[in-house]
Amino acid sequence: MHATLTDEILRAVEAAPDAAAAQQTAVDLLKARLPHYTWVGIYLMEGDELVLGPFLGKPSPHTRIPLDSGICGAAASQRATIIVDDVNADPRYLACSLETKSEIVVPIMRGDDVLGEIDVDSDRPAAFGGDDRRLLEAVARALAQKKA
């Protein structure tokens, strides 16, 4: 379903001159192309915290997230994608917007190291499935290969 879109985003990420430009490009294209992506952002590991980088959507109060906090912290600690169909039923959830209903967080890994993660919120309940996971994991792999 997302094959053409995946190709478009991967090509744009690969063509970006550096990691920061690639992150911005990924956020811009994901937000523009996918109507159910209400908020799209990238967090970057700094020490033992996730620090908000480029994003589109309402400003989030969570600009620095410790690894033991939030769905974002859980995905980084577990080094695994997390999909939450109903954020209000998940005790880990750190609220960004009252309208948010579901979330996907995909770690950006280089080997065993977590460089950061892609975080997407949706105002739709259970908005994220296998297509979103495959798309975002491919984008995360492409981002991990970019040089700072």
Ligand code: SME
């Ligand atoms: N919901 C995230 C926090 C980040 S905001 O959604 C942008 C979490 O629970 O970790």
